[in-house]
Amino acid sequence: MRLLKTSLAKVTLVAGFAAITACGDGTASTPPGASGPPGAAAASEEAAPAGLITAAEITLGEIDQAMVEKGKATYDVKCQACHSTGPNRVVGPGWKGVTERRKPEWIMNMMLNIDVMLETDPEAQKGLEECLVRMPNQGLSKDQGREVLEFMRTL
Amino acid sequence: MKRPLLLTGTASGVIACAFVLLNSLPGCRPSGTTKSVVTGDAASKVYVKPGTHDEFYNLVSGGFSGQLAVYGLPSGRLLREVPVFSVDPESGYGYSEESKGMLTTSHGFIPWDDSHHPELSQTDGIPDGKWCFINGNNTPRIALVDLGTFRTGSIIEIPNSAGNHSSPFTTGNSEYVVAGTRFSVPMGDDASRDVPIKTYKENFKGNVSFIHPEPETGKMSIAFQIVTPGVNFDLSHAGKGPSEGWFFFSCYNTEQAYSLLEVNASQRDKDFIMAVNWKLAEQLAKDGKGKRVPGKHHSNWWNERTHSSETTVYEDVLQLDPKDHPGLLYFMPCPKSPHGCDVDPTGKYIVGSGKLAALIPVFSFEKMQKAIAANDVEGDFAGIPVLKYESVLHGEVKKPGLGPLHTEFDANGNAYTSFFVSSEIVKWNVEKLEVVDRVPTYYSIGHLCVPGGDSKKPWGKYVIAYNKITKDRYLPTGPELTQSAQLYSIDGDKMELLLDFPTTGEPHYAQAIPAELVKPREVKFFKIEENEHPFAAKGEKETKIERRGKEVHVWMTTIRSHFAPDNIEGVKLGDEVYFHITNLEQDWDVPHGFAIKGAANAELLLMPGETQTLKWVPTRVGVTPMYCTDFCSALHQEMQGYVRVSPANSNVPLTALTVSVDAEM
Ligand SMILES: [Cu+2]
Numbered sequence: 001m002r003l004l005k006t007s008l009a010k011v012t013l014v015a016g017f018a019a020i021t022a023c024g025d026g027t028a029s030t031p032p033g034a035s036g037p038p039g040a041a042a043a044s045e046e047a048a049p050a051g052l053i054t055a056a057e058i059t060l061g062e063i064d065q066a067m068v069e070k071g072k073a074t075y076d077v078k079c080q081a082c083h084s085t086g087p088n089r090v091v092g093p094g095w096k097g098v099t100e101r102r103k104p105e106w107i108m109n110m111m112l113n114i115d116v117m118l119e120t121d122p123e124a125q126k127g128l129e130e131c132l133v134r135m136p137n138q139g140l141s142k143d144q145g146r147e148v149l150e151f152m153r154t155l
Numbered sequence: 156m157k158r159p160l161l162l163t164g165t166a167s168g169v170i171a172c173a174f175v176l177l178n179s180l181p182g183c184r185p186s187g188t189t190k191s192v193v194t195g196d197a198a199s200k201v202y203v204k205p206g207t208h209d210e211f212y213n214l215v216s217g218g219f220s221g222q223l224a225v226y227g228l229p230s231g232r233l234l235r236e237v238p239v240f241s242v243d244p245e246s247g248y249g250y251s252e253e254s255k256g257m258l259t260t261s262h263g264f265i266p267w268d269d270s271h272h273p274e275l276s277q278t279d280g281i282p283d284g285k286w287c288f289i290n291g292n293n294t295p296r297i298a299l300v301d302l303g304t305f306r307t308g309s310i311i312e313i314p315n316s317a318g319n320h321s322s323p324f325t326t327g328n329s330e331y332v333v334a335g336t337r338f339s340v341p342m343g344d345d346a347s348r349d350v351p352i353k354t355y356k357e358n359f360k361g362n363v364s365f366i367h368p369e370p371e372t373g374k375m376s377i378a379f380q381i382v383t384p385g386v387n388f389d390l391s392h393a394g395k396g397p398s399e400g401w402f403f404f405s406c407y408n409t410e411q412a413y414s415l416l417e418v419n420a421s422q423r424d425k426d427f428i429m430a431v432n433w434k435l436a437e438q439l440a441k442d443g444k445g446k447r448v449p450g451k452h453h454s455n456w457w458n459e460r461t462h463s464s465e466t467t468v469y470e471d472v473l474q475l476d477p478k479d480h481p482g483l484l485y486f487m488p489c490p491k492s493p494h495g496c497d498v499d500p501t502g503k504y505i506v507g508s509g510k511l512a513a514l515i516p517v518f519s520f521e522k523m524q525k526a527i528a529a530n531d532v533e534g535d536f537a538g539i540p541v542l543k544y545e546s547v548l549h550g551e552v553k554k555p556g557l558g559p560l561h562t563e564f565d566a567n568g569n570a571y572t573s574f575f576v577s578s579e580i581v582k583w584n585v586e587k588l589e590v591v592d593r594v595p596t597y598y599s600i601g602h603l604c605v606p607g608g609d610s611k612k613p614w615g616k617y618v619i620a621y622n623k624i625t626k627d628r629y630l631p632t633g634p635e636l637t638q639s640a641q642l643y644s645i646d647g648d649k650m651e652l653l654l655d656f657p658t659t660g661e662p663h664y665a666q667a668i669p670a671e672l673v674k675p676r677e678v679k680f681f682k683i684e685e686n687e688h689p690f691a692a693k694g695e696k697e698t699k700i701e702r703r704g705k706e707v708h709v710w711m712t713t714i715r716s717h718f719a720p721d722n723i724e725g726v727k728l729g730d731e732v733y734f735h736i737t738n739l740e741q742d743w744d745v746p747h748g749f750a751i752k753g754a755a756n757a758e759l760l761l762m763p764g765e766t767q768t769l770k771w772v773p774t775r776v777g778v779t780p781m782y783c784t785d786f787c788s789a790l791h792q793e794m795q796g797y798v799r800v801s802p803a804n805s806n807v808p809l810t811a812l813t814v815s816v817d818a819e820m
Contacts, residue, residue, distance in 0.1 A: 077683055077694035081714040081739050088816040091716060091790070132789035133715050139680065139741035 052113055053142075058104045064150055071144075071151030078138040079148065085155050091133050099153045107152065110135060111145040197653045200644065201229040208674075211606050211667045213619065214273045214287050214300075215640070217241075218661020221268040223289050223300055228606075228617060228667060229642055231656025239298045239307050240268030240291040242757075248307075250757035252733065252768035253688075254457075256464030260312045261451045265294045272322065272390075272664040276368075280327035280395045280611035284672035286373060288323040288332050295319035297334055297366055299373050301457075303676045308457050311375040313364050314450030314472050315342035321391040321404050321496075323366070327611070331365040331378065331433065335388030335404050342382075343448035343474065355413040359385040362474070363404060365433065374456045379440040379473045381431065381483065384537030385411055387420070388429075389494050390561070395611050396502030398520040400434035403505050405489065405496035409536065421511060425488040425544065427536070428496055428507050430523065432483055439480055445473040460687040462766050478538050485527060486536055488544040489516055495561035499570065499585050500611050504549055506570060506585075508559040515559050515572060517588060519549035550588045555581050560601060561664075563608030565615040565645060571608070573600040573620065580620060580643065582650060594650040596641055599623040605645070606667035614669060618643050618650065621662035628655050638662050679743040681764030688766035690735030695719040700811040707732045707809065713747035713761060714739040715788040717813075718781070721796030725809030728776055728802055734759075737766040748784025751798070758784050773800040 075083075082091035098107065109117050110124060114135045117124040128134060140148070203209050209227025212234075217224055221241030225234045242249030242258070249258050249266050258266050268291030275282035286308070287300045295316035301308035313319055318337030325332045339359040341350055350358045361383040368375045387408040394401035407426045412419035439445065450472035456465045477484040487505075495508035505518040525531070526546040533543045558576030565571070569591065572581050578599055582592040602621050606614040620643070625636040637657035644651040683693055692698045692710040698719045701708045707730050712719045718736075726732055738747050738761035750758040751771050759767050773779065783794035801807045 076696045078739065078741060081695045081712060081717070081719065084816060086816075090816055091714070094816075134788070136715060136740050136745065137742040139682070 052116060053105050053108045055103065055105045058108060058146070058149075060104060060153070063153055067147045067150040068154055071147035071149070074140065074144050074148050075151055078140065082133075082136075089131070092131055092135060093127070095152055096155050098155070099149070104149055107149055108142075108145050111138075111140055111148060112142060193652050195651075197651070201231065201642065201654045203227065203230040203232075208670060210670060211614075211617075212670055212673055213604070213640075213665055213667045214275070215621070215658055215665040216270045216273050216289060216661070216663040217659055218271065218638075218663045219269055220660030221270050221291065222660060223270065223273060223287065224659050224662070225305065226640075226656070226658070227670075228619070229653065231640070231642060231654050233659070235305055236659055237300055237305050237307065239289055239300065240265075240270055240296065240310075242266040244757040245760065247757045247759040247767060247769065250769075251759055252770055253461075253463040254767070256466050257307060257310055257455045257457060259455060259466060260294055260296070260453050261314070261468075262294060267293075268296060269293045270298075270660075270663075271320065272324070273666045274323050274325050274332065275610075275666045275668055276329040277325055277327055277610060278329075280399075282607055282610055282666070282668045282672070284668055284676060286329070286368070287666065288325065288368075290319050290322040290334065292319050292337070295334065295336070297323045297332060297375065299368055299375060301373060302673050303678045304459070306457065308373045309368065309375050309455065311366060311377070311454045312452040313366075313377070314452040314469075315340070315346065315360075315362050315380060315448075315474075316364065318387075321363075321388040324391045324393060324402075326393045326402075326433070327395055327399060329368060329370075331367055333391055333393075333402060333404075334364040334366060335391055335406075336361055336363075337387050337389070339385035339387065343450065346449065352413055355385060356411050359411075359413075361386050361388060361406075363388065363391075363402075363429075363431065364472075365436065372456070375454055376467075377452070377469070377472050379436060379445055379475055380450075381436060381475050381477060383429065383477070383484065384539060386427070387416075390496045392496055392498045392505075392609060393433075394498055394502055394505075394520065395500075398498065398502040398505075400432065401520070402431040402433045403496050403498065404429045404431065405493035405507060407492040421492060423491070425490045426493055426509075427486040427541070428489045428493060428505065428518065429539075430485045430487060435480070435483055436475055439475055439483070440473055444480065445475045447471045448474050459681065460685055462681070462686065462688045462691075482527075484539050485523070486539055486541045487518055487523065487547050488533070488541060489518075490514065495559070495572075497562040497564075497570075497609060499564050500566065500613055502611070504585055506562045506572075508562060508572060510558055510560060510575065512559065513554060513557070515552040515555050515562070515583075516544075517549040517551070517585065518547050522549065523547045552583050552588045552590065555583065555590055556593070561603060563603060563605040563618070564613050565605055565608070566613045567615070571603060571605060571618045571645070573603040575599055575601065575623075580618060580650065582645070592648070592650055594643060594652060596620040596622060597628055597639070597655070598626055601662075602664040604665040604667055606669065609666075614667075616644070616646060617653075617667070618645050619665065619667065621658070621665060623661075625657075629657060640665075679763075680741055680745075681762060683737075683739065683741060683764045686737065686764060686766060688735075688737070690733075690768065691766040692735070692737045694739065695813070698811070698813075700725075700809055702809050705730055709734050709811065711736045711749075712739050713737070713749070713783065713794075715745070715747075716783075716790035716794045718749075718783070718794065718796050720811035720813045722799075722812040722814075723797070723810070724799040724801075724812070725807045726773060726798055726800050727805060727807075728773060728800060730773065732771045732773065732798070734769045734771065735766060736761055736769070738763050740764070745787060746785050747787055747794070749781065750784045751781040752779050760785060773798070776800050776802050 211228040213226040223237040238248040276286040295313035299309040316336040320337035321335030323332035339361040386406040391404040408420035489507040490512040491509040556574035556577040620641040625639040642654040740763035
């Protein structure tokens, strides 16, 4: 929104809205850790339901700036409406620090296999209970998902 | 059955007799006394378990509603009503700035019509599930509905036509769909002349148009028209197999009457089926043998990339005059006031159905060719050769019922004819011309349909009756009752009534096709990357607001569960506000709605990835709410916003606000 920034400061959010901004994994309520959240296990190799992306399929190296830019472009069109790059929830959780809280394959599956995740993954289900809006399938290709993940790593 | 109340002179006697005759015949319905004859376990044969799909799509005209309705068979469940010729406030069709163009004609914006005959596109003479054509009778138009989206993809206006009834029947590879004018009218250079109606014979002409849909885009244009003597064309079908390359049209009013047609156009014992050698016509048109005559018409096309209509205006049309081209047209005498004109799956036989005849004539294409070769004619009609009835006849089905109307076929050599006056379906053998079965309908059946029943490959299984009168079949709803269809099994030797199901509008004519031929084509959403709408906002980052003089343009997006921007200020009284709304969703079946208080036109319903524009002219100063009308998520009720309208002389800056949750408060 071109004219957005200038008009922000004066606006007060109603209390009810402020109260639910703690929804989902966008806040510090999920502790980051090497073992990842319990739900991430559902997406691990041995227990992964058919079709889910496994850890073995994703390699994270140095930040690839070209991929970041493509990821950002996809974010602008397809994700930004619901996810801020800051800490707070819009419809879904804010993305700041998300790659520290969630395993890469969990994030990829939320982007690409949302229906299976909402059926099988306890952490995904917990997110839905809090946000109450099913994460839309935005029709991303696997490459686009990977690029968005790269963009997330920079946040 | 409406009967005339006002008659003069001798005509009244003729009609009165006919009236008494028709109503005193045994079996003439509606009587309201015939009980349902459902036997055995009919319910289980139409039961479609929750979570499972119907076997066939049934595409049924909405008649006076101007729309196309889609039902599942055998359940009879209504799946969708596709807006075609009539505006649809539910979706904004005909109201949104982009879709208004679909309904423009040389007469201006015509937001309604009378749609009669759906016709599926074909490949090799078999319905292919790509398109469904349908006609608008009133302001002569043909529409193409894309079965990938179940939306109207194209509408073309037909010049030199009135009461576009005998349409839009298709050739075996949908090279052409045809449109025959029901009313003959002064045309071409004469169209704008002020002529007395009593000069009908001298000044009025008929014609049939051949419309070409481009195979890739579905854009339609008129390839050529063939001028005919002034008669009324009713229905039509293309030849197939051996008769491929020919088209057949039923016509009535060969008396060339222009007043009290119910008497004056029923004088002759026989009217005609007109046979057109369309391959020859196509060649003549290609060879430049036609003449361009005035005939302004619009061809409107829906561009799925820009989510907008595009219109081409043609000033004239190519006409062929059969007087200059012997061999182009022949008449075959057909008793009496023929309606249906149906070609069997083998392409060998053409069945005429004379509404006022007590028999069904079946013509042989082979005999017709021999008669043409031998010049076996009984004379000419306004210069067109009339072939001898006996020479072209395969035979007659004797005393089949009253008021034969329309015939479809199964894959086993049987025909099913609807009988309007005696309210029944009669099954008969095409080769032997013998009646093999009959069932009653409730009541006054018009057309009927067998899946694939007018193609080379009928799928059979069912025949569906589309009734004009419903009487005692459903819960009453005041003086007007729902329209009705009835489903019969034709799998066994005896036809068996399985189900009555209500329909919207008038179920005038229909087509049915196996669901498996259509389902794989379904578009699930429009790709946002491919959205070429000039006002698309691909992502909230592209949302903005701009003043252009008195016009305010808003680039707005929707996603579960908010608009961006959701607050607008700086609109002034006297402005026209254009909301260009893009639905950012990329998932199947997640439309969002857009409505604003006091909108004088409609709401919008936006499919995923689509952009549409609603024009809104505020009428008062104040704050006006806007909201989403399609329950899209648990937070749907939160999907709302405000527009502040200031006095015309105010200097409130034009601002669009969406307040980020990460913003400083
Ligand atoms: Cu909504």
